[in-house]
Amino acid sequence: MEDIPEVIPYARHSLHDDDMRAVMEVLREDSASQRLTQGFRTSRLEVLIREYTTAEHAVACSSGTAGLHASLFALGVSTNDIVITSGISFCSTANVVRHCGGVPLFADIDEDALGLCPRSVREALEWAKENGKRVKAVIVVSMGGVAHASAELRDLCKAYGCRIVEDAAHTLGGRYADGRAVGCGEYADITVFSLHAIKPITSGEGGVATTNDEELARRMRLFCNHGIERDVRRFKDDVALSAREMAAQKMTYGYQHYQMQVLGLNYRMSELHAALGCSQMRRIDSKRDRRKELAERYDRLLDDILIDDVNPLSSIIKPLQRNYRERSAHHLYVTTIDWHRLAINRKRFMQTLANTGKDGYGICTQVHYIPIYEHPYYREAAKFTERALFEAVKLPRSAEYAKRALSLPLFTDMPLSAVERVVDALKELVDNCLKRDFKL
Template identity: 35%
Template sequence: MSDSRHTRFIPYGRQDISEADIEAVVEVLRSDLVTQGPVVPRFEQAVADYCGAGHGVATSSATAALHVACAALDLGPGDWLWTSPNTFVASANAARYCGARVDFVDIDPRTYNMSADALAEKLTVAEKEGKLPKIVMPVHFAGQSCDMAAIHAFSERYGFRIIEDASHAIGGRYQDEPVGNCRYSDVAVFSFHPVKIITTGEGGMAVTNNAELAGRMGRLRSHGITRDPALMADDPDGPWDYEQIELGFHYRMTDIQAALGLSQMQRLDEFITKRRAIAAHYDEHLAPLPVTTPYQHPKQQSAYHLYPIQVRDAATRREVFQSLRDAGIGVNVHYIPVHTQPDYQQFGFGWDDYPQGEAFYRRAISLPMFPRLSGGEQQRVIAEIGRVLA
């Protein structure tokens, strides 16, 4: 008789929902306000406090947070935003929602993040051509921070603003400080999608140290409407009055989602500890195999949203991927380079534009990584990789 433990499907990521999480959501469902109530501000404060940032602005998704961050920084037609090719399409799409143009900066082959050296070279050329970016959006791929001090130094020289796409990285640390403290950026954005570090079902948040920027992002997520008499064009007719002072969006988070997120925040450090232990076990047991494991910068601590390996022989990536899937192991690939997508090729982008990002993609496989991944399940993943590559 077969052991069911060896046939159970192992996803690459999975949310961890506790009874306390469920009770927190039920409490909101039984309350008078399931949206636009008191829980969203409490969740915003909890995330901002954890990161050491001044303000949090919760949104319906990280994509929405990236969009309102770009809009709040007045990104628009004629402007450029630069980001990484090794990211989900939302990072680049946020700029296009504002009517801006997008370009990419190739990645560092060790960290898989935006290369500070490549950024320096590109800025030198762009300055001569009069095409400097208004915003640079580094992406903390897999949970490890980009070299934010270096990117910030370039921003002081060339005058661009910085939005950290930290969708993978809540709980991570850079120079022994929390990712999201915005020491080297204007805004940092987190994702709370179910496979991320903590979840609100769907949802995101922008954190910042700039009160004016936080206020504008808060308005933009809610139709551009204000009830603040100091911002209104006319004296209010009464306490019911409001004004739309700019065109905004419907990007609000509900109290139901925020209750889940607030409860999950209580276990964030526990989740990160477990993820790092899983990563360390992978590092040790995959070392003898012909794969490249994720590099960990000595001055950083990854949140390990993902654990991407590279199969050293690109020709065998598909075989390894399919064999793992056939064995009930839900590996994935992160990411197909954004500039190779058909919708971006219309702007003149194509293969061979960013060789480091493309080389990583051709060899990359994301292994299962989530707090409830058992020791037995992880050994099953490691054994299957060894078998395929034997």
């Protein structure tokens, strides 16, 4: 019998003894070469991700957000550049644009896959062209574990002279439509993974960016390390020491000269985080396969349980992204619910599910996402952009999805019996709503 926790979280990290040993090994290492940061484990993690994705370069950093910020820096996004992206994402996707001085222009999603709709991206690109605005990049968000970078978006961006970054925070372990690994470099200039605690694998906090462009990789490394260049061949000549002087200095003082060449940040990954990331990489496929099994169990139960004589529960709680189960990284189990039909609002529904008292179920759910442009900072967009930019592209599908969205619990160590408990609770709650046993 599997143990079902009293409260089922919507997501949770998965740690094994191996992971803990790997981190302890860094701390226990008793040698002069012991390093807590910038050591061989960070390099090893980069090699593992490179091999897994087949990309030519991988740059580890302190978070997915840092990776996104570094990618926009590497692509040269700066003041007033427009970056097209999806509002159905975590706010950091757009925040990094602002940190570069750029302006996000939101395009619409497609309603089942939840990725950027190429037609809407074209509309945004056309609008920018007609209004004399410079679009530097498009950030494609691979929502919920389903890869959305594609040949169509790549070719569209190429035609308009802008670059593609793929926010694959959810999607390490996923595949593109052609079966290649997400992050392989075929459909995006740079792909960024998050290794945050609840992501497909974790390093606690962390991120990795992959690319097939050596110069982009170099610029990302530079940015993530304060803008510091240590390669003497790249020194700006007026202040550079000769290679011979450098070597002499290093031998005499054990000190290596460096130059700060651009305004960077400390976005480095520590060895403790890298050790955990390396250890977790061993289970990347088995973790994903387990989440796929859980997602398919949800699909089946929602289809099999009827709310009346003919209609399945899935006609009310509609699972999205079902056509992508074979290639998704299964980070989220996203559904949409027609709250009007149930005559209950989402907050009340979520609260009732989460309550642990006698009327509750102890089941946590989440909304992915409140659209980025709905957050107060972006609502007050006039602060940093013309209103027209925010109203340039209509976002009906993003708006409709955001009203209805609800993600059900999904995490690697979730027992299959917990999926049953969630679906039973949903069925009971839906029955009560349909019988109008709830007062709003």
